Amino acid sequence: MFNPSRLTLARKRRKFTKTSFADALDCDVKTVIRWESGEIEPSPENLAAISDTLQYPTAFFYGKEIDEPQSEAVSFRALSAMPARDRDAALAAAALAFLLSDWIENLFELPPHDLPDFKENPDPEAAALILRQKWGIGERPISNMVKLLESKGVRVFSLAENTRTVDAFSLWRREKPYVFLNTMKTAERSRFDAAHELGHIVLHKHGGPQGRFAEEQANHFASAFLIPEAQIKAILPRVSTLNQLVEAKKRWGVSVAALAHRLHKLKVVSDWQYRRFCIQIEERFHSSEPYSRLREYSTVLEKVLGSLRTERITKHQIAEALSLPVEEVEHLLFRLTNMQSIDGQGLGTAKGRAKLVSVQ
Numbered sequence: 001m002f003n004p005s006r007l008t009l010a011r012k013r014r015k016f017t018k019t020s021f022a023d024a025l026d027c028d029v030k031t032v033i034r035w036e037s038g039e040i041e042p043s044p045e046n047l048a049a050i051s052d053t054l055q056y057p058t059a060f061f062y063g064k065e066i067d068e069p070q071s072e073a074v075s076f077r078a079l080s081a082m083p084a085r086d087r088d089a090a091l092a093a094a095a096l097a098f099l100l101s102d103w104i105e106n107l108f109e110l111p112p113h114d115l116p117d118f119k120e121n122p123d124p125e126a127a128a129l130i131l132r133q134k135w136g137i138g139e140r141p142i143s144n145m146v147k148l149l150e151s152k153g154v155r156v157f158s159l160a161e162n163t164r165t166v167d168a169f170s171l172w173r174r175e176k177p178y179v180f181l182n183t184m185k186t187a188e189r190s191r192f193d194a195a196h197e198l199g200h201i202v203l204h205k206h207g208g209p210q211g212r213f214a215e216e217q218a219n220h221f222a223s224a225f226l227i228p229e230a231q232i233k234a235i236l237p238r239v240s241t242l243n244q245l246v247e248a249k250k251r252w253g254v255s256v257a258a259l260a261h262r263l264h265k266l267k268v269v270s271d272w273q274y275r276r277f278c279i280q281i282e283e284r285f286h287s288s289e290p291y292s293r294l295r296e297y298s299t300v301l302e303k304v305l306g307s308l309r310t311e312r313i314t315k316h317q318i319a320e321a322l323s324l325p326v327e328e329v330e331h332l333l334f335r336l337t338n339m340q341s342i343d344g345q346g347l348g349t350a351k352g353r354a355k356l357v358s359v360q
Contacts (some may be wrong), residue, residue, distance in 0.1 A: 002061055004038040008065060010056045011036075013328075014093035014306045015085040034359050037148050037162050052067075053156050059323040066096045067173060073201035074171045077215055090159065090166045094180060096158045098111070098173060099322055104304055113153030115202055124217045126200060128224035130326075139231040145194040146296040149179060154201070156194075156298055158183045160331035163198055170197035176340070177201045183335040187293040188255040194296075195222035223262045227252045232262065242280045246290050253293055254279050305337060 011021050018036070022029040034040045042050060051058045069091050108342060116134060118127065132138065135152065142148055146156055159166065159180040170179045179197045181190055199221030202213060249259045260281065264274040304315055308318070319326040
């Protein structure tokens with residue numbers, strides 16, 4: 001049967017309001033409202049027009065219900081400044097990721113999550129240290145945040161939103177943590193975003209602070225997790241020049257600005273020094289980043305795609321199995337891997353050949 005919730009989802013994913021969608025279809029907005037409420041079903045001709053306008057296969061609108069995250073359960077930054085269409089499109093992308101994630105987990109056994117359950121909202125600095133100890137990282141720099149998250153059971157997907165209002169976000173679904181990373185950002189920014197969202201996952205699973213204070217807590221956690229206090233004070237007990245920061249940032253894989261901020265918070269540099277560093281960073285680097293890192297890619301998704309390739313399953317077949325546009329599969333998977341596509345032709349299937357995808 002026609003599923004009206006899927007029509008709403010696809011419309012939001014394409015950033016149409018009900019009014020602008022009605023205009024695109026050259027119909028009355030009341031008709032769109034009646035379709036989405038389930039009061040009436042689109043005729044075959046109308047459904048063809050809907051499919052053409054939204055660029056979604058008609059089969060998509062006849063699928064089962066899809067889990068849709070609610071905005072209050074998602075760790076959006078600067079939500080008040082985010083246009084509703086950007087928020088709704090990002091939430092719709094998450095819903096499609098759930099659909100794809102469930103499909104993958106029917107074929108592959110992925111790592112279960114290994115995250116502490118803080119019943120009370122802990123201090124971010126302490127939480128970062130506890131998590132490092134739990135995972136056996138100690139004071140070592142983290143070479144790959146995406147790989148680390150995946151090895152601990154966090155589902156990581158690409159968020160191909162070409163907008164400054166959506167950096168990254170995270171949420172819990174069915175006791176599984178999900179992180180969505182905007183792949184348009186620099187490698188250093190993406191690493192910090194991943195650590196920031198990890199902070200939300202472990203600090204705010206049971207609610208707690210909201211808004212700006214929650215974001216400050218997640219930022220504090222990310223800084224402490226990526227740049228442990230004991231290590232940075234041992235390596236940089238004193239800082240006098242920006243060049244020291246530029247050289248040191250390579251060790252922790254963060255931006256020069258993030259390293260300067262961490263040193264200021266730990267009182268290694270004074271207020272005056274920090275202001276001077278901020279001015280120098282803006283003057284010398286502006287929007288660029290010295291010694292920029294290579295982008296981090298998903299290990300789990302590359303293993304999944306590699307296995308599917310050996311089974312002669314193409315990205316078009318994945319999209320067809322989910323009744324999704326190919327571009328949605330590409331946005332969620334391929335922007336987070338080195339693979340641009342899945343080679344091979346044919347109609348092979350991986351069912352019955354489930355494999356443990358290990359990223360340890």
